[in-house]
Amino acid sequence: MPTAMQRFCLALGIRGSHRIRAGVLKFACVGVLSAAIDFGVLNALLWTAPAGGWLRTLYNSVAVVCALANSYAWNCRWTFAERADGSRSERRRFFLQAVLNVALNDATWLTLGGWLSHLGHLQPRVADDAAKAAAMLISSTASYELMRRWVFRRDPAAGTPPSPSCESRHAR
Numbered sequence: 001m002p003t004a005m006q007r008f009c010l011a012l013g014i015r016g017s018h019r020i021r022a023g024v025l026k027f028a029c030v031g032v033l034s035a036a037i038d039f040g041v042l043n044a045l046l047w048t049a050p051a052g053g054w055l056r057t058l059y060n061s062v063a064v065v066c067a068l069a070n071s072y073a074w075n076c077r078w079t080f081a082e083r084a085d086g087s088r089s090e091r092r093r094f095f096l097q098a099v100l101n102v103a104l105n106d107a108t109w110l111t112l113g114g115w116l117s118h119l120g121h122l123q124p125r126v127a128d129d130a131a132k133a134a135a136m137l138i139s140s141t142a143s144y145e146l147m148r149r150w151v152f153r154r155d156p157a158a159g160t161p162p163s164p165s166c167e168s169r170h171a172r
Contacts, residue, residue, distance in 0.1 A: 026079040027144050030071055035136055038067035042132060046125075057106055060132075064105050064139075068098045071143070080152035093151040100146070101139045108135035 042063035045051075051059060072094055076084040084090065112131035116122055122130065 023079060023148070024144075027075070027147075030074040030079055031140050031144075033074070034067040034071045035140075037070050038063045038136060039129070039132065041066045043125075043129075046128070057110060060106055060109050061102050064102045065098070068101060072098075075147060075152070080147065083152040090151060094147075097143060097146045097151050101143050104142060105135045105139040108138050 040063075042060055045059040045062065046056070076086065109128075109131050112134050113128050116127035116131055117124055119127075
């Protein structure tokens with residue numbers, strides 16, 4: 001009889017080993033927390049200082065960067081803990097992935113937000129949030145694959161232990 005996690009993964013179409021399924025679920029948990037931060041920061045900024053044009057894009061970028069900081073902390077400590085080493089090259093790869101994530105998120109949010117607003121059936125805040133949800137889904141999917149395959153890659157043959165910076169994060 002399949003476990004609850006196996007049934008959940010199968011329902012979502014997630015196939016693969018237990019390790020891969022567990023990694024996807026950990027990433028999803030981190031993603032839910034990051035999404036709450038992203039939505040919260042963006043809506044707080046839009047509510048306290050309504051803006052249009054480039055300032056709205058800046059607000060979205062700030063929200064995404066806050067979510068990405070949370071994402072790195074948790075993914076390094078938990079989701080990819082066995083592969084994360086905290087090295088300078090790993091942080092550089094995460095930064096490049098983050099730049100791509102922000103650009104993809106901003107482009108999706110602006111495009112869909114504008115399109116949904118022009119339909120005229122949704123209030124502007126609802127259109128923004130619907131576009132934001134789609135932007136997070138698209139950029140998070142790309143982010144997961146980049147983190148799993150590139151950012152937190154580790155050559156098992158090298159057998160190098162985690163650096164002190166990442167090791168101290170794991171100990172907390």
